[in-house]
Amino acid sequence: MRVLHTPDEVAAANPDPLVRWAAQALLPGRGGAAWAHGGAVAVHAPGLNRHDRLVLAGPADDVAALLDAHHRPGRAALVTAETAAALPRFPAKATFGWMERAGTLTPPGGVRWLHEDEWDDVEALLRKASPHSYVWPRERGPRRWAGIHDGATLVAVAADAWSAPGIGFLGGVATHPDHRGLGLSTRICAFVAGTLLAEHGECALMVDAANAPAIRVYHRLGFTYRAVTALKDPA
Incomplete structure (x- = not known):
């Protein structure tokens, strides 16, 4: 060893x-x-x-x-x-998804990186749309947040969080409940993933194994799924 x-x-x-x-x-x-x-x-x-x-x-x-x-x-x-x-x-404690891809992905329009003075809006959206998110503004991990607006209202977000040399990491994806079903998750994930692929060459994320809608979005964006297991603590 x-x-x-x-x-x-x-x-x-x-x-x-x-x-x-x-x-x-x-x-x-x-x-x-x-x-x-x-x-x-x-x-x-x-x-x-x-x-x-x-x-x-x-x-x-x-x-x-x-x-x-x-x-x-x-x-x-x-x-x-x-x-x-x-x-x-x-023994296994829980199983979830690790998804990854390489190559290139063209970022769509209508999405931008947010200024830090907009992070309060990110937190408000997460509390409404994804209160159990693993990624939060001003905590250790997220480097920057992308957002989509409907007028002055922030309606979708995603983060570049815990990215590593050679592997960007996508997290904190959330869409306002009143704006779901419009393809916003696909657009914002394509924007962040496309940027991370250009910067790092590969991109990855974690997803709940039961979150079939999210997994479908990531599959459409070219990610492949692997099941990952968290093991129980040793006795």
Whole structure:
């Protein structure tokens, strides 16, 4: 088992986008750590996407060795659902979706990046349309917010949040309840994803496995779905 010190070392040890995204925790001041064993990598990413995460990828036997060494109570260990199924010693807590894509996507018109003095409007819309959002203005994580307006009213938002070198991350998507069914989610996600793809080369997001409408939107935008499992804390 060896220590990895940089995002580039993580990518060289295992190119899975999930661990490459988590490897932003190795940037200066982030407080993360990473290890490799065989063909697997584990990245401890404090505060990533609002959790103290241990993100792992690779062959199941090698992942199991890393879990034995580094899984701790309070660390949300994430593996692909396929890997989780091969790890009966590590029970699953919940499964959700990780979606990713590469290439290019042309951002649509009618969407813009919001000024920071508009973030109060973002928070008000989230409280109305998505009160359990993982992304909130002025918290650690979101770098910028995009918005669509109907006149003076902000009706749809999405964020560039927890983006990493080589992988942009889309979150905080919400549409005003009175303006749903108009394609606004598709437009704003296309705008943010298109920008992130141009800047990073790849883009990813997380989605509730039961949120079929959102998954359909992301599929239309070229994202592919992988099931990801959060493991229970060790006893």
